[in-house]
Amino acid sequence: MKHLHHFSATELRDAFIKGEVSAVKIVETFLSRIDKHNKKLGAFLSVLNTRALLKAEALDKKRAHNQPCGKMAAIPVAIKDNMHIMGETTTCGSKFLSNYKAPFNATSVHLLEQEDAILIGKTNMDEFAMGSSNENSAYFPAQNPWNLKRVPGGSSGGSAAAVAARLSLMATGSDTGGSIRQPAAFCGIVGYKPTYGRVSRYGLVAFGSSLDQIGPLTPTVADAALSMEVLGHHCPRDATSLDLPPDSYRLSKSLEEGATIGVPWSFLENLKPEIRENFNQSIEVMKSLGAKIVDVDLDVIKYSIAVYYILATAEASTNLARFDGIRYGVRSKEAKTLEEIYENSRKNGFGREVKKRIMLGTYVLSAGYQDAYYKKAQKVRTQIMDAFDQAFGSCDIVMMPVTTSGAFEHSSIMDPVEMYLQDIFTVSANLAGLPAISVPSGYNKIGMPLGVQMIGAQMCDVSVMQTAYAYEQASQHCRIPRDYEA
């Protein structure tokens, strides 16, 4: 039998169900991989050894007694550290919450456990999910398993590094402007952001409430589809949760007859050669599958970064007001007055990027500037949604690269605007609430993975997944980095 970490999540589940491997053996394998590699990778902020082993023992008993096991039986799953697992720490990558123990389960965590997933650890992230490189973690930066000098992307960089190095076979992420898809592309795995509202955000620490979505990072598209069957349920505890039955994913290697892919060629005019070449190859794969390629006009999304950083910071500034040092989190010890508690707890607890974004968000919402920045951005957002609506009138799926390059080196981007522009291909799906997936599409000249993105209309999650599956099966770019094969 091949190494357990060479299985996809779905294959490992099947092997467990058939009795080919025990859940305890699975957990021991992955815990020992974490033990061996996490010091260098920094993918996990905490590892749930005891919890995982207890769950595994319970699962082995369940199987021995011929009781039915869940859809995710024995799959080791890592949880991004901004989602609550009851009784465990949720730091959000911040010093502010270094002592916070979650008093309840996030709905996504509850659903995964209900289907017998094994929660194996909490993954590293940019503080409060603010960043594109994981360098904003208040603890330590996560590294890219393909090259430790390079970033894994962000903000779900720990989740991406964990799955890419096969320290886990699935991880949850949250995507506000690309935080699942960009790290997935940088690390050579699949990352999926569902339609806004498809996955409940109850128990996710909020960043930008009109943009945030939880989704999976996995080795394969089939694994992502499996996790969406589990996660994509209506939840009365999240008022934005879609009141629709869960989707079921039946994936086929061929595209539907007449499938049409829209490409915003004019918006993509200035791609770097390595991305252009790779993207063109992906287009050829779609053509070979019988897809019709059409040109769509999405020029307005060149403004999406400006719109995003106004709206996301505005929403963050209100969401992060709750971190005041009064009810939870680390309260400043030197504070003597109530005001000092607020000011000093926030001074000591928040990192620089978080402070910047709270201030920017407060500024664009403040008297005299709200019309010029916030309301203007909301209008341009409407135009971005209109442009996608129009595009989906002539195609089923929009295809774009995920990133502007392969993973960059640590500390190589210091300018805030240059860093924000890393998200140019991903934020528009959040602004318009669209489902979007990042699938491995090959490697650049220095061997770093690249990804291609497929974006669908709202509620067309199944169609996005189906297109991605056909592409993945025809192209087969997913590999394990050499240092993590053994």
Add this chain to the structure above:
Amino acid sequence: MVFLIHIYMSNFDHQTLEHLKKLCRIECTEEEDADILNSLNRVLDFAAQLNEVNTENTKTCRYVLRGMLKNQMREDEVKDVLSREKFLANAPDQIGGMIRVPSVLKPSS
């Protein structure tokens, strides 16, 4: 990649920063002050590109999911949400089942 960046110098100065820090209830170190001022100016200058977009006849986006514009209502019922004990387990300071803060009312002379 080159995208259109229109430079309008934003008038975000030290005084604005100090005002903003009060609004946000955030203290910063001196070094952070300088860096944040610089970054916010960079980002606001960048955001000025939105002035190029004609939005005269565009409606403000109010909700993300088109075609799903209905309020999610629920019964206003008392439910067992989170026990006082569980909630207070995370409180930095507490007394008699309540969260303790420094006194905010001055004793009258």
